[in-house]
Amino acid sequence: MGDIVLTSPIIRCLKQQTGAELHFFTKKAFGAVLENNPHIFRVHLLDKNMPEICARLKQEKFDCIVDLHNNLRTLRVKRALGCDAWSFPKLNFKKWLYVKLK
Numbered sequence: 001m002g003d004i005v006l007t008s009p010i011i012r013c014l015k016q017q018t019g020a021e022l023h024f025f026t027k028k029a030f031g032a033v034l035e036n037n038p039h040i041f042r043v044h045l046l047d048k049n050m051p052e053i054c055a056r057l058k059q060e061k062f063d064c065i066v067d068l069h070n071n072l073r074t075l076r077v078k079r080a081l082g083c084d085a086w087s088f089p090k091l092n093f094k095k096w097l098y099v100k101l102k
Contacts, residue, residue, distance in 0.1 A: 004033050007068045014066070015039035023060065025053075025077065046073075054080035
């Protein structure tokens with residue numbers, strides 16, 4: 001849920017600066033956090049069936065994807081949808097090294 005909270009300013013800025021119709025894809029457990037966000041047109045929830053959600057997302061015919069999580073799951077979605085995509089480099093390995101080795 002922390003990632004959702006941290007990305008909320010990005011969602012607001014994207015909407016204000018572009019006027020785009022923004023959709024948000026997250027795990028079902030976090031859907032309630034986003035349902036009243038006025039900048040999000042639609043929240044897509046991941047349940048256990050990844051191929052099914054990818055098929056539903058593909059029907060939306062998105063112009064582009066902004067991937068703020070940058071993990072294997074979102075990589076799978078980006079490949080399935082085949083549209084332009086931008087990812088945020090979270091530097092997970094560097095963060096891990098910093099935590100483990102100080």
